[in-house]
Amino acid sequence: MGSSLPRVVRTRAELRAALAAAPRPVGLVPTMGALHEGHASLIRRAASQNETVVVTIFVNPLQFNEKSDFEKYPRDEAADLRLAGAAGASLVWIPTVEDVYPAGFQTSVRVSGLTEPLEGAARPGHFEGVTTIVAILLGLAGAERAYFGQKDAQQLLVVRRMAGDLGIGTEIVACPIVREPDGLALSSRNVRLTPEQRAAAPVLRRALLAARARFESGERDGDLLRGAMSELLAVEPLAAPEYVSCADPGTLAELTTVGGPALLSMAVRFGAVRLIDNEPLP
C-alpha cells in the first residue's frame, strides 16, 4: 500500500491521456469525496485486483433532489487525496461541473422499474442523475472493473442493470458495508449529525438486526419483519423513518412472505440529515 499522493487530473482530456498510458487492468472507484474508511475499503479492493486505480471525486448536482443537501455536502480535497493515496489510488479525477457536463450536454440515462421504489420514490430524479454520471464515468475510464458499496444497495442493482443493458464491458464489483464500532454505517453525511443525533443514529443498525433476529427465529411474514424494524425506530424520538422495506433482492418488490433471499432496508431522517442502511437475508 503506497502512501504517496496520487496524480490529479481535472479535464476529460487529461483523464483520457493519463489512462491511455496507464498499466492495465484499470479499476474505477466513483465517489463524491469526503472520503472515509468505506471509500478506502473500495479503493483497497480495487488496488488488490488492478494495476491502476482511478478514484473519481465529483459531487454530482444531477443526483441531488434537495438543493441544501448538495450545498452542504462536505468537501475536503486535500484530505481526500491523502486517504485515496494511502489506500492505493494511482490517479484521481476531480472534474468541474463543466468538465463533466460541457455546454450543450443533453443526454440522460434512465433505468426504469428498479429505480421506482425505495430511494427512487423518496428522491425523485436521483437515480437518473446517478446512472447518467456513472455511464459517463464508465465510458470515459473504459475500466476493466468498477467498485460500488453494498451500503447503496439499490444503486448497485441499478448500475449493474444499466451496465448489462447498455453492453458496457466493465465488471461491477460489490463491496461490503463498513461500519463504526457502534454499528452506524460510515457515510459522508454522518459529520452533519449533532452529537445527540449521532448518539441516536445506530438505531438503524439495531432495527435491521432486530428484524434479522426475527427472521432467524423463523418469522417469514414481510409485514411482521417490516413491523419489527418500525417498532425499534419508533423508540428513538430523534429518528424520523421515511421507509422500511423487506423486498426481493433482485426486483426490490416488497415481499408478503420471505421464501428466499431478501433485502431489509430503510431510510431515516435525523433533522436535515437523511441516513440509509440495509441488511441482506439470509
Ligand code: AMP
Ligand atoms: P459516495 O461518495 O457516498 O457516493 O459513495 C461512493 C461509493 O462508496 C459508493 O459506491 C458507496 O456505496 C460506497 N460507500 C459509501 N459508504 C460506504 C460504507 N460505509 N461502506 C462501504 N461502501 C461505502
